[in-house]
């Protein structure tokens with residue numbers, strides 16, 4: 081499927097807003113995941129380090145391993161923002177990232193909740209500067225990222241059907 085293209089002004093809105101958000105990636109990433117766990121609390125059980133999962137969201141949010149995951153997520157978003165003019169260069173990486181998330185038990189639908197939580201975190205950081213145009217631009221970028229990641233789910237299902 082052809083990706084929806086971001087316009088020049090939309091790319092500019094993303095770059096400008098990310099400059100502010102990326103000044104404190106860990107904080108805004110923590111806002112994103114706190115919101116995600118409010119909307120879909122069972123996702124916390126997918127984060128298992130040393131074979132045990134967290135019984136409380138707060139324990140997860142404050143663990144060193146999970147903090148690293150937040151940094152990983154923000155690094156992927158940062159890479160997408162840096163590649164706005166050639167998003168397809170991330171395709172292969174994102175497909176493989178999608179496959180890894182399927183393997184740890186993430187459902188593709190949960191990525192809608194991640195998108196909602198990302199918009200929430202951006203708005204919390206930017207306040208009035210998070211205009212409806214900026215929101216639309218970020219929604220489109222996120223949809224592009226998820227479209228590439230979703231190939232990791234579909235490709236796996238196809239391979240299973242074909243017995244690969």
Ligand code: HEM
Pocket residue numbers: 123126127128145146148149152153154156157177180181184186190191194
């Ligand atoms: C539904 C939300 C998500 C869940 C439940 C989830 C869960 C996980 C888990 C359990 C791991 C393996 C442990 C770890 O590395 O900490 C992982 C790895 C990772 N996640 Fe996520 N994740 C989610 C969303 C995302 C998003 C939105 C991104 C970026 C766009 C992302 C990027 C990564 C990266 C880069 C890794 C490391 C992959 C590697 O080792 O090669 N995750 N995730």
